[in-house]
Amino acid sequence: MDRNQILHAISKIKDPLSGRGLVEQHMVKSLEVAPPDVNIVLQVRDLNMDKKNELNFAVISAVQELYPDANVNLHIVAAPNDAPKYPHLKNIIAVASGKGGVGKSTVAVNLALALKKAGYKVGIMDADVYGPSVPIMLGLQGKRPMVQDIHGRPMMIPLEAHGIPVMSLGFIIEPQQAVVLRGPKLSTIVQQFFNEVVWPELDYLIIDLPPGTGDVQLTLVQTAPVTGVVMVTTPQDVAVADAIKGMNMFRLDSVNVPILGVIENMSWFTPKELPGHKYFIFGQGGGEKLAQEGQTELLGQVPLILGIREGGDTGRPAALDDTLAVPFDQLALNLVRAVQKRHREKPPTDVVHINR
Ligand SMILES: Nc1ncnc2c1ncn2[C@@H]1O[C@H](COP(=O)(O)OP(=O)(O)OP(=O)(O)O)[C@@H](O)[C@H]1O
Ligand SMILES: [Mg+2]
Structure with missing residues (x-):
């Protein structure tokens, strides 16, 4: 033998x-x-x-x-009690915000691509079950994941875009249908994205969340040990006020997921004709303020750039373009540093147990 x-x-x-x-x-x-x-x-x-x-x-x-x-x-x-629940998902990073439309999905997708470019194994989970936008941003709309039988249990194989495995509710139902699903059903979907998807081994699983604090955020922290959260905000005060509320949910003693840092998006606008100018259309200082409030750091600022919007609409995100990638490459580096710091300073995240 x-x-x-x-x-x-x-x-x-x-x-x-x-x-x-x-x-x-x-x-x-x-x-x-x-x-x-x-x-x-x-x-x-x-x-x-x-x-x-x-x-x-x-x-x-x-x-x-x-x-x-x-x-x-x-x-x-x-396995021992302290064995990781998803050993093949080394770092689970949630991208969150207070308000909608601040650029979470844009940041999530471009950050993932920048991490990949830096040599890490990266996956994207689109947990915005109310309005999945990752399929369009990655040019995957209309595609369906393959299903594999694992000991009589059907499991989904993520789709792939630019070398990154991706899972989204948008691959399973028509986007217009997402809004008619109710809370309990939506929570089940987040669980399925962990337990019924064959993820490869990943250094970073980047999760794009819906805005605010709701069922999806709660289900996520109850399903998986989230390594940390990245908060996205725009620079103005109202956005920051909402972002603080969104951030504080993760900081509750009963939840206790570390805030890795803040990303300020749409920080300024520089017209092509006036490359030396910065117009602070949405005000200034919001990212810094949010970081202070959460006792965390500002990981970076992303300017408002036409090419970033176009990249998101055409399935070729800005991070793939050498000139547009600069802020995202910087973000990726800073995130990696913040994650390493988090591992040095804090114990692994526990899955949240809530008795209802
Ligand atoms: N830095 C930027 N420069 C230019 N356009 C941007 C930038 N960030 C985001 N956008 C554009 O703004 C719009 C909203 O961004 P996005 O969908 O990423 O926000 P979101 O926070 O995920 O929204 P939602 O809350 O609806 O999920 C998109 O059209 C996107 O292309
Ligand atoms: Mg989004």
Whole structure:
């Protein structure tokens, strides 16, 4: 009996929870071959998962297909309590705001592309279930995700744009239908985006949230350990006042998700004819003020630029264009630094448990 062959056969079996291979998900804790015995210890996140029997059967069959006389002893054990819930999603970053229309989706998409350009593995989850705009911004409108059967459970494969895996409600239903869905249903969708999507291993999963504080934000923090939140605001006072409310939800003791920083969008406008001029159309100082209020830092300012709007409408975001990418490249660098700092200073985020 060849241990490597057995390991190879097992590597093709999928984890029912993540849809990823057992070996790539580091679930095979030990594999001993002492013919005719094959002793395997498999670690799962949830011992009560409904596909445990199927998993058990799949592993034993895979070994016996290679060695029909093998005596397979499979032990399925629980992962330690402090094991990460989504080990393949290293950093889960939520992009939030108080008001709508401040540029969350634009920032989320361009930040993701800039991180990718900097060499990180990045994915985008469009959690704005009320008005998913990521499909248009990435030129994916009208496309449908493939569905894969994992031990009898259908799981979605993210679509890909510019080398980034993307999931959005816009891929599943017509955007106009999104508004007719009610709260509980919408919350289920956010859970599905974690538990019924086969995400590859990612350094950063960037989540585009709807504005404000609602069911989606609450479901998110109850579903996944969010590494941190990035707040987007425009510079004027009313936007900041709303952003403070949005930010404070994450800072509640019972939620306790770190604020990684603030991004001020539409900070100024510079006409092509007057490259030396900055017009502060929406006022000044809002990003700095919000950062102070949240005891966090201003990660960067993004000017109002025609090309950024055009990029969002045509599926080729500004971050892909060398001249327009500059503020987003800077943001990406600052975010990476802020995440590293967060990991040094604070313990991993806990999923929020709320008794209703
Ligand atoms: N820095 C910018 N320069 C030019 N246009 C921008 C900029 N940021 C955003 N926009 C444009 O402003 C509009 C709103 O941006 P976006 O959709 O990203 O905001 P949002 O906060 O996600 O909105 P919603 O709350 O509706 O989800 C879009 O048309 C976008 O292209
Ligand atoms: Mg949006």
